[in-house]
Amino acid sequence: MRLAALSNRFGGTERQRPPEPGRAAPAALAEHSPAACFGYQPDALWTAGHISVLDELFGQGFLLPGGAEEVLQQVRPLDLGSAAALLLLGVGVGGPARVIAGQFGAAVSAYEAEPALAPAGADSAVGAGDPAGRMTLEQWQPRAASLRTHSFERALVLLPLASGVAEAMLMTAFERLQTAGQLVMVDLVAAAPPERSDPVRAAGPRAERPSPEPPTEADVTRMLGGLGFDVRGTEDLTERHVRQALGAWQRLAGTMRERRPDRERAAIILAEGERWRLRLQMMREGRLRLVLWHATLWGGG
Numbered sequence: 001m002r003l004a005a006l007s008n009r010f011g012g013t014e015r016q017r018p019p020e021p022g023r024a025a026p027a028a029l030a031e032h033s034p035a036a037c038f039g040y041q042p043d044a045l046w047t048a049g050h051i052s053v054l055d056e057l058f059g060q061g062f063l064l065p066g067g068a069e070e071v072l073q074q075v076r077p078l079d080l081g082s083a084a085a086l087l088l089l090g091v092g093v094g095g096p097a098r099v100i101a102g103q104f105g106a107a108v109s110a111y112e113a114e115p116a117l118a119p120a121g122a123d124s125a126v127g128a129g130d131p132a133g134r135m136t137l138e139q140w141q142p143r144a145a146s147l148r149t150h151s152f153e154r155a156l157v158l159l160p161l162a163s164g165v166a167e168a169m170l171m172t173a174f175e176r177l178q179t180a181g182q183l184v185m186v187d188l189v190a191a192a193p194p195e196r197s198d199p200v201r202a203a204g205p206r207a208e209r210p211s212p213e214p215p216t217e218a219d220v221t222r223m224l225g226g227l228g229f230d231v232r233g234t235e236d237l238t239e240r241h242v243r244q245a246l247g248a249w250q251r252l253a254g255t256m257r258e259r260r261p262d263r264e265r266a267a268i269i270l271a272e273g274e275r276w277r278l279r280l281q282m283m284r285e286g287r288l289r290l291v292l293w294h295a296t297l298w299g300g301g
Contacts, residue, residue, distance in 0.1 A: 046116035061095025065244030068099040077294040080104040090158035101134040111140035229295035237290040
């Protein structure tokens, strides 16, 4: 395994810091679609081995850097408490739902759109313990019978653009939130409308396959407004995301020097490392950003 190459990619210091919603109709999110732009994994890569590598990188049940601490930072605008009912869309493999239920005592109804991840998330949550039975985790469907209209005060939506069903997911949040309910959404966007020749798509696992460009922060803000949300504020998480990712990969590289992985695991780590190298390169160049939106629903669904 090329441990030295992996260490050189992620073991150095950070070289450079990355440089009123309207009521317009929602952006055609299918045009911005998902996999190659955002580094989301195709279904074939969501194996037990791949999830195990991500567990080692980011913490059990988490698909992104920062783990439990980052999720708790992201939900701060929602002012959660033990009486809150939280709708969580895009739960991944259970970590965010578990930490929110455990920290706040909130009742968390979590849904994952990716078919290969939903059962993995349920297994992860069960294995790590469900705090006081305060969370459920199921595969998301646009008209899930278990999702009652106007039954939630808060919603957290994680990386919906990567799923390819962002508009339907956010419509689910719109229909299920109570009037004046609050939403936090976190996703990757282009820093500016890129030229068609710009290889932003290279961040994805299938870089050879043409892919539309990702939306900008303004695109997403307009789309939320068109769906009935009043965006109260946004936060650029890019710098923190880069720092957390570098730290996770540095720790993994150190671990591998002491305990070399077998050939199969090494191949997964190298492929995942290349995806992250490309993503972080684009973030350092100012072409890709991670943004949080905090919005309130007015008028009901």
